[in-house]
Amino acid sequence: MKKSLKRAISILLCFAMLFCAGISTSAADDVVISRIHCTVYGDTATQRGISWYTNVETDTQVKVYTLLGLVDVTDSLTIETECEEWDGNYMHKAYISGLTAGTTYTYKVGDGSNWETGTFTTDNGDNLVNFVVVADIQASSLENFEKGKATIEAAFKKMPYADFYANLGDFTNDSTNEEWDYYAEAMDAINATQTIVPVAGNHDSNSGWFNNMFALDTTESVRTNNGVNYSFDYGNVHVAVVNTNDNISISNAQLTWLENDMNSTDADWKIVFMHKSPYSLGKDIKWPDACYLQESLAAVCDKTNVDLVMSGHDHMYLRTKALNDNKVVDQKDGTTYVLAGTAGSKRYEFRTFILNNYFSQDILEVAVSQKSGYGNYWDGETLDNADTNNIGGVFNTVSVVGGALKLDSYVLVDETGELNQIDSFTIVKATGENTVTYTGENVQKSDIIDTLSSFMSLAQYSLGTWLGMFIKTLPDLISTYIETGTF
Numbered sequence: 001m002k003k004s005l006k007r008a009i010s011i012l013l014c015f016a017m018l019f020c021a022g023i024s025t026s027a028a029d030d031v032v033i034s035r036i037h038c039t040v041y042g043d044t045a046t047q048r049g050i051s052w053y054t055n056v057e058t059d060t061q062v063k064v065y066t067l068l069g070l071v072d073v074t075d076s077l078t079i080e081t082e083c084e085e086w087d088g089n090y091m092h093k094a095y096i097s098g099l100t101a102g103t104t105y106t107y108k109v110g111d112g113s114n115w116e117t118g119t120f121t122t123d124n125g126d127n128l129v130n131f132v133v134v135a136d137i138q139a140s141s142l143e144n145f146e147k148g149k150a151t152i153e154a155a156f157k158k159m160p161y162a163d164f165y166a167n168l169g170d171f172t173n174d175s176t177n178e179e180w181d182y183y184a185e186a187m188d189a190i191n192a193t194q195t196i197v198p199v200a201g202n203h204d205s206n207s208g209w210f211n212n213m214f215a216l217d218t219t220e221s222v223r224t225n226n227g228v229n230y231s232f233d234y235g236n237v238h239v240a241v242v243n244t245n246d247n248i249s250i251s252n253a254q255l256t257w258l259e260n261d262m263n264s265t266d267a268d269w270k271i272v273f274m275h276k277s278p279y280s281l282g283k284d285i286k287w288p289d290a291c292y293l294q295e296s297l298a299a300v301c302d303k304t305n306v307d308l309v310m311s312g313h314d315h316m317y318l319r320t321k322a323l324n325d326n327k328v329v330d331q332k333d334g335t336t337y338v339l340a341g342t343a344g345s346k347r348y349e350f351r352t353f354i355l356n357n358y359f360s361q362d363i364l365e366v367a368v369s370q371k372s373g374y375g376n377y378w379d380g381e382t383l384d385n386a387d388t389n390n391i392g393g394v395f396n397t398v399s400v401v402g403g404a405l406k407l408d409s410y411v412l413v414d415e416t417g418e419l420n421q422i423d424s425f426t427i428v429k430a431t432g433e434n435t436v437t438y439t440g441e442n443v444q445k446s447d448i449i450d451t452l453s454s455f456m457s458l459a460q461y462s463l464g465t466w467l468g469m470f471i472k473t474l475p476d477l478i479s480t481y482i483e484t485g486t487f
């Protein structure tokens with residue numbers, strides 16, 4: 001069965017379960033079930049995590065069905081649950097194992113009498129993998145969450161057969177209950193039909209909000225104060241999610257974790273999702289935390305043959321050429337870095353003086369600022385261009401078909417509601433060539449030695465590389481501050 005058809009059926013199942021299977025929803029009582037996410041958890045063919053919140057303390061119950069919601073398979077599965085109070089509400093998590101590969105499931109979560117429903121499809125293991133990537137909605141108001149929702153809806157209209165979607169962080173602005181409630185009001189209906197791959201952003205890490213929002217497999221994670229690392233396979237794609245919020249951006253333990261993780265897979269494609277971006281033309285690249293990733297993270301990607309790094313944080317779209325050791329190489333031999341744009345309405349302008357000071361323009365392929373006014377795209381020679389069709393929320397679709405990976409990026413234009421494609425590129429390479437070179441245990445808990453050595457590494461980079469770049473651009477930074485009131 002085609003994936004698009006399966007997806008359409010699964011959405012219909014949610015409604016069928018609501019109206020036909022005798023399942024009552026939470027509307028009748030004062031129990032509110034919200035912030036529902038189905039996440040990758042361990043083996044994507046046989047496992048999922050589901051999390052949700054309630055406004056009052058309740059039981060934590062999950063039911064799972066197949067065959068149009070008619071067959072209750074809950075008892076055939078292993079489901080571990082947990083519930084705890086979090087900032088005045090109750091966070092529920094369920095870890096489901098024993099699912100069948102390539103199967104569409106419907107589920108309901110609740111307390112036994114109040115329920116909300118959702119659906120997911122497990123990985124069938126073939127080499128056709130499709131996913132959506134968005135970043136940085138970072139909203140505070142319902143209105144702005146709704147704008148982010150419109151971008152994501154446009155993404156699933158473009159790719160209704162997506163296997164999962166990644167949110168590269170900054171789900172909200174301040175991680176308050178009010179903001180997460182607005183987020184849920186806008187996004188719960190979308191999330192009920194998707195498997196999400198969440199990435200911790202700096203705005204999500206406030207007091208541990210991220211770690212209390214999603215049911216993820218963090219048994220091998222390191223540096224889990226303000227986010228988590230985890231990884232998974234989907235078909236012939238291996239994805240590592242990196243937390244860039246602890247120890248400024250990335251600690252030595254995290255770098256070791258990533259290197260081991262990437263050396264533990266023989267998947268054809270190696271992809272990293274993270275929040276902060278090593279290459280950007282926005283305001284955040286000038287600080288050593290992001291810039292340091294050009295050296296630290298990039299070295300691991302070089303060593304382990306990572307194909308694609310997708311990140312956010314700087315609220316614009318940018319793609320480098322394929323790089324190794326920060327130099328341009330043949331596409332199949334290097335790592336391509338994509339700053340995924342913002343799906344929301346907070347957008348950054350180019351800092352034109354970044355170019356050739358913080359990285360060479362030789363490595364830059366595509367850049368779109370999404371913001372109206374002076375200079376919002378790169379034409380290969382200058383950033384001094386404008387195109388009103390680029391003003392809107394950005395989403396990305398990625399399709400892997402065996403040895404070809406294709407990324408397409410679009411702007412949902414504010415003014416017209418039309419889609420404007422801003423980027424498309426394909427990597428083609430031989431499959432079956434990656435081998436596993438690390439088989440040890442990849443668990444290195446945070447400790448004082450990691451903290452000290454990581455700060456030493458960052459300090460060395462800051463004094464040796466970053467400071468010179470920063471001083472060179474200081475006049476531009478000061479004039480920018482005088483003009484705009486911000487660095």
Ligand SMILES: [Fe+2]
Binds near residue numbers: 201
């Ligand atoms: Fe951010």
